[in-house]
Amino acid sequence: MSEGTVKVLEEEMSAVAHAEMGGVLQAAPGLLPGEIDSHPTPFKYVMIFLILVVVTAIEIATSYLEGSVTSGVIVGLLLFFAIIKFALVASYFMHLKTDQPIFRRFFVLGICAAVVLYSIVLTTLHVF
Amino acid sequence: MATIEQTGTEVAEAPPASPAPAHGHDDHGGHGSSAMLTNTKLAMWLFLASDCLFFGAFISAYLLYRGRPQTGPTPKELFDIPFTSATSFILLMSSLAMVLALAAIQRGDHRRFRLWTLATALFGATFIAGQIYEFTHFYREGLKINTNLFGSTFYVLTGFHGAHVALGILWLLSLWGMSMQGRLGTEKSESVEIAGLYWHFVDVVWIVIFTVIYLMPQPGK
DSSP states (O other): OOHHHHHHHHHHHHHHHHHHTTSOSSOOTTOOTTBSSOOOOHHHHHHHHHHHHHHHHHHHHHHTTBTTBOHHHHHHHHHHHHHHHHHHIIIIISOTTTBOHHHHHHHHHHHHHHHHHHHHHHHHTTOO | OEEOTTTOOEEOOOOOOOOOOOSSBOTTSSBOOTTSOOHHHHHHHHHHHHHHHHHHHHHHHHHHHTTOOOSSOOHHHHOOHHHHHHHHHHHHHHHHHHHHHHHHHHTTOHHHHHHHHHHHHHHHHHHHHHHHHHHHHHHHTTOOTTTSHHHHHHHHHHHHHHHHHHHHHHHHHHHHHHHHTTOOOGGGHHHHHHHHHHHHHHHHHHHHHIIIIIISOOTTO
């Protein structure tokens, strides 16, 4: 392969990486490295916090329904609320929503690996 | 369409590529990378991904042994849900304080940054104090780490989580100290962001622990 061809290939790979990374090779004005959008405002952070508090309160109230509601329903609801809180903290407090997609991919990869691996283990050991 | 003569493959003409920033220290205090993703931030996310597997192992161990016949105190006898709810709320508040600290340093308000960082550390310390009280109470009720399966899995899981919180508090206090000495400028706000990522992860893990360990109905109830 000639030098010119190698150079063309390198430029094209750089362009692909450029597009893959959300088209950012240099941080736009006002943004930090790794950001594709500006972080939420303090007001928004407080709003997210209040939502988290309300969801936590609903979770706790749900746990007290034991005895009057089937366990399976309670478990389902609790998991649902936990996922909502998890997603809110990860998206807004950890800035996954406003940062480069690669961070989200790495984190989701870790979560999926953990869930799949331990689901297999627990299923094999007849927990479910 | 540009063609590569040798392979005969047609490819779209690449847009004029901007010169990639050189590797090395960028203005934000971390080592740069070719797409303006700092390696330190990427490394923290990779660490957090691995920590998911770490905590997943202990949560799975708890779920595996949950509800098995055993001697000694059981969760139903020991758990004080209102108390643990209060400590969970405190940890949530610490997460809010952390993002407000980051927002403060990003806009150059170092006084507020120190205030919120100290608040985050204080909330975290209060949470740890709550955990210590809980552990002490459980111990007095007869639950040691080697009493039964519940004791082993509970103490190991929540103990490791507490250790993570304690390390986070030390990290935050070091950032606070650096700011007091004028060594943490706005250009180094990414250092605060990375500490924040770690702190929020610890909070997220507690969200899972609180739900799975404390709130979920115990089998056989």
